[in-house]
Amino acid sequence: MQSTDRRSFLSTSAAGVVGCVVGAGNSNLAAVADDAPLANAPFRTSEHDAIWDLHCHFSGVTGDTVEQRAAKLLEYADRMYVQRLIFFMGWPWSYTPEPAEFRRQNDQVLGVLQRWPDRLLGFAYLNASFPDESLAEIERCIQNGPMVGVKLWVGRRCNTEDVDPLIRRCGELNALVFQHTYLKITGNLPGESTPQDLAELAARNSKVPLICGHCGADWTLGIRAVRQFPNVSVGISGSDPTAGFVEMAVRELGAERVLYGSDIGGRSFASQLAKVYGADITDAQRTLILGGNLRRMLKPIMDSKGMQQ
Amino acid sequence: MIIDVNVYLSRWPFRRLPHDTPDSLVRKLRFHGVEQAWAGSFDGLLHKDIANVNSRLVADCKQHGEGLLVPVGAVNPTLPDWQDDLRRCHEVHQMRAIRIHPNYHGYSLDSALCDELFQAAQDRRLIVQLVLAMEDVRVQHPLMRVAVVDTAPLAALVNKFPRLPLVIMNNSAAVRTGQASELAKVGNTFFELSHFESVGGLENWVKEVPVERILFGSYFPFFNLEAALLKFQESQLGGFATTTIQAGNAKDLVFDLHSQESP
Ligand SMILES: [Zn+2]
Numbered sequence: 027m028q029s030t031d032r033r034s035f036l037s038t039s040a041a042g043v044v045g046c047v048v049g050a051g052n053s054n055l056a057a058v059a060d061d062a063p064l065a066n067a068p069f070r071t072s073e074h075d076a077i078w079d080l081h082c083h084f085s086g087v088t089g090d091t092v093e094q095r096a097a098k099l100l101e102y103a104d105r106m107y108v109q110r111l112i113f114f115m116g117w118p119w120s121y122t123p124e125p126a127e128f129r130r131q132n133d134q135v136l137g138v139l140q141r142w143p144d145r146l147l148g149f150a151y152l153n154a155s156f157p158d159e160s161l162a163e164i165e166r167c168i169q170n171g172p173m174v175g176v177k178l179w180v181g182r183r184c185n186t187e188d189v190d191p192l193i194r195r196c197g198e199l200n201a202l203v204f205q206h207t208y209l210k211i212t213g214n215l216p217g218e219s220t221p222q223d224l225a226e227l228a229a230r231n232s233k234v235p236l237i238c239g240h241c242g243a244d245w246t247l248g249i250r251a252v253r254q255f256p257n258v259s260v261g262i263s264g265s266d267p268t269a270g271f272v273e274m275a276v277r278e279l280g281a282e283r284v285l286y287g288s289d290i291g292g293r294s295f296a297s298q299l300a301k302v303y304g305a306d307i308t309d310a311q312r313t314l315i316l317g318g319n320l321r322r323m324l325k326p327i328m329d330s331k332g333m334q335q
Numbered sequence: 336m337i338i339d340v341n342v343y344l345s346r347w348p349f350r351r352l353p354h355d356t357p358d359s360l361v362r363k364l365r366f367h368g369v370e371q372a373w374a375g376s377f378d379g380l381l382h383k384d385i386a387n388v389n390s391r392l393v394a395d396c397k398q399h400g401e402g403l404l405v406p407v408g409a410v411n412p413t414l415p416d417w418q419d420d421l422r423r424c425h426e427v428h429q430m431r432a433i434r435i436h437p438n439y440h441g442y443s444l445d446s447a448l449c450d451e452l453f454q455a456a457q458d459r460r461l462i463v464q465l466v467l468a469m470e471d472v473r474v475q476h477p478l479m480r481v482a483v484v485d486t487a488p489l490a491a492l493v494n495k496f497p498r499l500p501l502v503i504m505n506n507s508a509a510v511r512t513g514q515a516s517e518l519a520k521v522g523n524t525f526f527e528l529s530h531f532e533s534v535g536g537l538e539n540w541v542k543e544v545p546v547e548r549i550l551f552g553s554y555f556p557f558f559n560l561e562a563a564l565l566k567f568q569e570s571q572l573g574g575f576a577t578t579t580i581q582a583g584n585a586k587d588l589v590f591d592l593h594s595q596e597s598p
Binding site: 210 | 350351352353354367368470471472473474475476477480530531532533534535536537555556557558559560561562563564565566568569571
C-alpha cells in the first residue's frame with residue numbers, strides 16, 4: 027500500500043474514541059476528535075427482535091451492590107436491544123449454598139426485580155442437597171413472590187429422586203426449571219449434572235417443562251442426550267460461539283425447544299446472540315429462539331401473577 | 336471496510352462447520368463487509384505434509400474471493416526441514432504472515448525450536464500469528480485433548496524478539512489485559528479480538544491496551560462471524576477506534592513491514 031493511500035485512509039477514519047489508550051508509537055493515530063458517531067458497526071441486532079435473555083448474573087461488571095451491577099448490565103442490554111433479562115443467583119455466588127446463603131442471594135434478586143419490574147425477571151436459586159428448604163424457598167419466592175422459575179446449579183446432581191418434589195411443585199406453579207448441565211472431558215464438579223442426568227429427571231417428570239442449561243456445553247452430545255424428551259428445551263448460553271450449535275439443535279429438537287440466553291456478565295451478549303443470528307435458520311425460527319419460546323413458556327405463570335409480557 | 340485476520344479454510348477435523356467451503360465462506364464474509372481475510376488452513380493442525388497444505392491454501396485463496404482471501408501459511412518447527420516450509424511461504428508464495436499452533440505441534444514457547452522459528456521469521460520480516468487454542472479444552476474429543484498454549488514464557492520471548500510482529504490469536508483468558516499491555520510496551524505485539532469475552536469485553540480491552548494493538552479477528556467459520564461483529568455494538572468505542580481495529584491496524588501492520596523492506 028502506498029503511503030498516500032495510508033494517509034487518506036487515516037484522514038477519513040480519524041475520529042473520536044473515549045477512554046481508549048492511544049500510545050504505543052504511530053503518531054499518525056493520535057489525531058483524533060471526540061465527537062465521532064458509532065461508525066462501521068456492520069451487523070447489528072434490532073429493536074424489533076424482541077430479545078429475552080434466559081440467563082443473566084451480576085458478574086462481569088463492577089459495583090458494590092447488585093443494583094449497581096444490574097444498572098450497568100442493563101446499559102449493555104439496551105445497546106443490544108435485549109428487552110427482558112432473567113437473573114438468578116446473587117453476588118458473590120457459591121457452588122453449594124446452605125439455605126441461609128441461597129435465601130440471601132434470592133433476596134438480592136428480589137431487590138432488583140422490584141427496581142426494574144418491566145425489564146427483569148427472576149428465578150429462585152435452590153440447592154437440591156436441601157430439598158425441604160428448597161421447597162420452602164419456592165413458596166417464598168414464587169408462590170408468594172414475583173419469581174417465575176428456579177435455577178439448580180451444581181449443589182447436587184439432578185438425577186436423584188430427591189429433586190422430584192421440587193420439580194412437581196414447579197409444575198403446579200407453571201414455574202420454569204433451569205438445570206445447569208455440563209459434559210467436561212476434564213471432569214465435572216462433584217454435584218454437577220450432565221444432560222444425561224437431566225434426561226433421567228425428564229423421564230420421571232414428563233409433564234414439567236425443563237431447561238437443559240448450557241446444553242452440556244458439548245452440545246453435540248447434549249442435544250442427543252435430551253432429544254427423546256419433548257419436555258426438555260435447551261439453553262444455548264455460556265459457551266463459545268461455535269458455529270453449528272443452533273442449526274443442530276433446530277434440526278434435532280425443533281426450534282420450539284431452543285432458547286437464547288447469554289450467561290452474562292462472564293459471557294458477552296455479542297458472542298451468545300451470534301449463535302442465533304449467525305445460524306442458518308429461518309426468520310420464524312430465529313424469532314422463537316430469541317424470545318418467542320420463552321414468552322410462550324412463561325405466559326401461564328406471568329398471567330397468573332398479572333405480569334405483562 | 337473490515338480486515339479479518341483470523342479465518343480458516345479447509346475442514347475442522349471433528350465436525351463439518353457451516354460455511355466451510357471457500358465459496359460459502361467468502362460470500363458470508365463479503366456480505367458482512369469483510370474485504371480482506373487472512374486465512375490459515377485447518378489442515379495445518381494435523382497434516383505432516385505442510386508444504387502441500389500451504390500450496391492448497393494458496394490455490395484456494397487465488398481461486399475464490401477475487402483477492403479477498405490472503406493466505407497465511409502453516410509452519411511446524413518439529414518437522415524435518417521446516418525451514419524450507421518457511422522459505423516457500425515467504426519466497427514462493429509471497430506470504431506476509433505465518434500461523435503457528437505450538438500446542439498441536441508439541442513445542443513450548445521457551446523451546447529452542449520456538450526461538451529458531453521466531454528468529455527465522457524475524458529475519459524474513461514475517462508476521463507470526465500465534466494461536467493459543469482451537470477449542471474449549473473442556474469439550475475436546477477424548478482422543479484429541481490439547482491444552483491451551485502455556486503463555487508463561489511469552490514475556491521473555493517478546494523481549495528477545497521485540498521487532499517481530501506477533502499476533503496473539505484465540506485468546507480467551509490466557510493473556511489478560513494487564514499482561515497484554517505490558518507485552519505491547521516491550522514488543523511489537525498485537526491482539527486479535529475473536530475470544531474477548533465478558534459483557535463489554537472489547538471495551539475493557541480498549542481501556543487497557545493501546546487501541547492500535549487490537550486487530551479484528553472472527554475465527555470464522557469455527558465461530559459465528561457475527562460474534563466478532565456484534566462486539567462493536569455491545570462496546571461503545573467511537574468511530575476512530577472502530578475503524579482502526581476493524582482495518583487500520585492490520586493495514587498498518589503490513590504497510591510497516593513493506594516500508595522496512597524498501598526504505
Ligand atoms: Zn450461569
